[in-house]
Amino acid sequence: MKLSISKPTRLTIAFAAACICLPQRTxxxxxxxxxxxxxxxxxxxxxxxxxxFDLDKLFFATPEASAIDRRAxxxxxxxxxxxxxxxxxxxxxxxxxxxxxxxxxxxxYKHAAYLSLRTAIxxxxxxxxxxxxxxGQVADPVGAGLRSALAAIEDTTLxxxxxxxxxxxxxEFLIQSARRERSHILGSAEEAVYSALAAHATGxxxxxFRTTLASTPYDAVRTPQGDRDxxxxxxxxxxxxxxxxxxxxxxxxxxxxESRRDIFALGLVRTATSRNALARVRRYAxxxxxxxxxxxxxxxxxxETLGRIAAVADVxxxxxxxxxxxxxxxxxYDTVHSWDLMxxxxxxxxxxxxxxxxxxxxxxxxSVLGKDYSREMAALLDPANGRLDLIPRDNRIVxxxxxxxxxxxxxxxxxxxxxxFFPDLVILSHEGGHAVQNMLMTSAGVRPGYSAGPAxxxxxxxxFNELLVSDYLAxxxxxxxxRRYYLRQFxxxxxxxxxxxxxxxFEQSLYDSAATSAMLGPDQLEVMMQSAGSRYSIWFGxxxxxxxxxxxxxxxxxxxxxxxxxxxxxTYAKLLALSYFDQYTRDPVKFVPRYLALLRNGYxxxxxxxxxxxxxxxxxxxxxxxxxxxxxxxxxxxxxxQAAGTPERQRTARDCVGHCVSAQ
Numbered sequence: 329m330k331l332s333i334s335k336p337t338r339l340t341i342a343f344a345a346a347c348i349c350l351p352q353r354t355x356x357x358x359x360x361x362x363x364x365x366x367x368x369x370x371x372x373x374x375x376x377x378x379x380x381f382d383l384d385k386l387f388f389a390t391p392e393a394s395a396i397d398r399r400a401x402x403x404x405x406x407x408x409x410x411x412x413x414x415x416x417x418x419x420x421x422x423x424x425x426x427x428x429x430x431x432x433x434x435x436x437y438k439h440a441a442y443l444s445l446r447t448a449i450x451x452x453x454x455x456x457x458x459x460x461x462x463x464g465q466v467a468d469p470v471g472a473g474l475r476s477a478l479a480a481i482e483d484t485t486l487x488x489x490x491x492x493x494x495x496x497x498x499x500e501f502l503i504q505s506a507r508r509e510r511s512h513i514l515g516s517a518e519e520a521v522y523s524a525l526a527a528h529a530t531g532x533x534x535x536x537f538r539t540t541l542a543s544t545p546y547d548a549v550r551t552p553q554g555d556r557d558x559x560x561x562x563x564x565x566x567x568x569x570x571x572x573x574x575x576x577x578x579x580x581x582x583x584x585x586e587s588r589r590d591i592f593a594l595g596l597v598r599t600a601t602s603r604n605a606l607a608r609v610r611r612y613a614x615x616x617x618x619x620x621x622x623x624x625x626x627x628x629x630x631x632e633t634l635g636r637i638a639a640v641a642d643v644x645x646x647x648x649x650x651x652x653x654x655x656x657x658x659x660x661y662d663t664v665h666s667w668d669l670m671x672x673x674x675x676x677x678x679x680x681x682x683x684x685x686x687x688x689x690x691x692x693x694x695s696v697l698g699k700d701y702s703r704e705m706a707a708l709l710d711p712a713n714g715r716l717d718l719i720p721r722d723n724r725i726v727x728x729x730x731x732x733x734x735x736x737x738x739x740x741x742x743x744x745x746x747x748x749f750f751p752d753l754v755i756l757s758h759e760g761g762h763a764v765q766n767m768l769m770t771s772a773g774v775r776p777g778y779s780a781g782p783a784x785x786x787x788x789x790x791x792f793n794e795l796l797v798s799d800y801l802a803x804x805x806x807x808x809x810x811r812r813y814y815l816r817q818f819x820x821x822x823x824x825x826x827x828x829x830x831x832x833x834f835e836q837s838l839y840d841s842a843a844t845s846a847m848l849g850p851d852q853l854e855v856m857m858q859s860a861g862s863r864y865s866i867w868f869g870x871x872x873x874x875x876x877x878x879x880x881x882x883x884x885x886x887x888x889x890x891x892x893x894x895x896x897x898x899t900y901a902k903l904l905a906l907s908y909f910d911q912y913t914r915d916p917v918k919f920v921p922r923y924l925a926l927l928r929n930g931y932x933x934x935x936x937x938x939x940x941x942x943x944x945x946x947x948x949x950x951x952x953x954x955x956x957x958x959x960x961x962x963x964x965x966x967x968x969x970q971a972a973g974t975p976e977r978q979r980t981a982r983d984c985v986g987h988c989v990s991a992q
Contacts, residue, residue, distance in 0.1 A: 382714025
């Protein structure tokens with residue numbers, strides 16, 4: 329956790345916020361002894377053995393060496409914790425304490441990353457999990473104590489301390505970040521009670537969700553390649569050229585979730601009521617107010633932003649209707665269903681990528697960001713550096729993908745299974761963006777205390793990478809069909825803004841309702857989601873194109889259960905990413921140095937201050953939404969023009985980027 333400014337919380341949760349999507353304890357992955365032979369190999373020529381973490385190279389030479397270093401760290405934390413109450417005695421004392429906090433924070437992050445990666449690659453590593461838990465039990469109270477001490481500093485005292493030690497200006501934002509929440513800081517006795525209650529009130533939801541999901545029955549779907557299921561093969565099933573396979577995949581996935589709807593509803597509602605209650609203990613109106621405040625937002629600002637997005641949602645409805653029209657024209661289907669939207673163009677080729685091709689594409693797409701960015705991306709993607717782990721193995725956790733990292737040590741990327749589909753490429757480019765930013769901050773000398781900011785910032789940089797990759801593939805496509813395919817991917821990513829806005833609207837409604845109503849169950853949650861969705865999409869509402877197919881969407885966002893109110897980060901991230909793309913396409917020469925300066929800078933000011941300083945915008949500026957719409961409308965016009973052409977029926981492997989699988 330960030331000792332300097334983080335609220336007291338479990339180390340794994342705090343570290344996840346500072347790094348990206350840190351793995352929690354979850355079920356192990358079992359690799360069947362025999363699997364159907366795949367026609368496509370994402371790791372040809374035995375490459376798979378190279379894509380594994382080398383933790384000894386990246387962190388500590390041996391587990392024993394890490395244990396020795398960790399014992400020294402725990403002792404140092406305990407010593408520092410006993411001194412936090414007196415940090416404001418003199419300017420020198422405060423400056424030295426904040427320097428020491430930075431040093432300890434960096435060490436805590438490094439150990440947390442190392443231990444978390446050990447549990448990710450081997451869920452049987454109970455020693456690593458115990459060590460991670462123990463580290464949090466020591467580090468969390470120390471961070472809480474320092475934060476309380478900083479929050480308690482009076483204005484006149486702070487002015488005196490700054491005069492005594494002018495170098496404290498380096499930590500001014502960090503100090504002010506603690507002081508801005510001073511009315512919500514609890515006394516030491518209250519904090520102890522709060523922490524004990526919080527562990528019981530919020531510590532079970534992730535386990536319940538993962539256990540429930542693991543026990544949910546997913547029926548097998550027959551395909552020409554063998555039996556598949558939506559738990560492990562959703563990309564393959566939903567992008568199948570065979571309509572019956574797509575429908576079977578969609579319906580079996582829907583039935584599986586519906587069989588556990590009561591349990592999922594219980595978890596969601598109890599999460600909301602518990603979080604609201606704990607927020608009130610800290611003198612917030614509810615959990616949204618507390619959660620948004622941590623990100624320099626207010627509930628009113630979030631509602632206003634969601635309202636602005638809803639006001640321009642016709643551009644999303646236009647794209648949805650264009651997708652339906654395209655499917656109708658190319659297939660002659662009487663009715664287009666949800667499961668038809670990911671279908672490949674009839675007669676076209678579905679691109680797939682080996683890991684080498686995926687790495688080359690990502691490096692080519694992001695090369696526009698300059699040599700420093702390219703160098704760090706190449707270092708991450710080079711398997712010789714041991715920073716990637718992409719191959720399913722026994723006792724390895726099942727996760728789509730995540731990166732870990734802060735400043736001062738190498739960032740890493742974990743992916744549950746890289747199969748070479750376009751979504752796998754997107755995940756790699758997205759998480760690679762997180763990792764590269766950490767390394768750029770390290771090179772720039774960013775302090776650990778300023779290495780993590782609001783999640784929508786880090787997510788916006790990763791989302792921008794997604795757009796660059798899709799744009800690159802569309803521009804370099806060699807046939808109209810492949811260009812249409814990648815234009816659809818770009819538009820899917822861009823209009824995901826409206827999906828995340830729908831999810832954020834639903835969550836806000838959930839927490840509003842949990843504060844006023846005791847009668848919330850799966851039916852009520854479904855009504856909330858349909859109402860939220862109808863503001864942004866034709867597929868939701870009582871008279872929607874989905875015709876009942878877009879139900880159970882309130883279960884599909886993992887973050888609802890594991891990281892409540894996180895989805896709004898993606899809403900702001902999409903807005904920012906589209907703003908970056910708009911600026912990049914209009915004036916790349918001006919944009920790139922400003923953008924890289926923002927990446928390198930760290931988080932030493934409020935989000936709006938950083939955005940104004942580097943990008944000439946801010947979160948509350950109306951042009952953030954209108955700029956996003958401009959990007960979507962430009963690509964929409966291109967897609968509609970492309971979609972009006974006659975689909976080509978024959979392709980060769982030379983006609984698409986990556987390997988291609990026939991959709992005929």
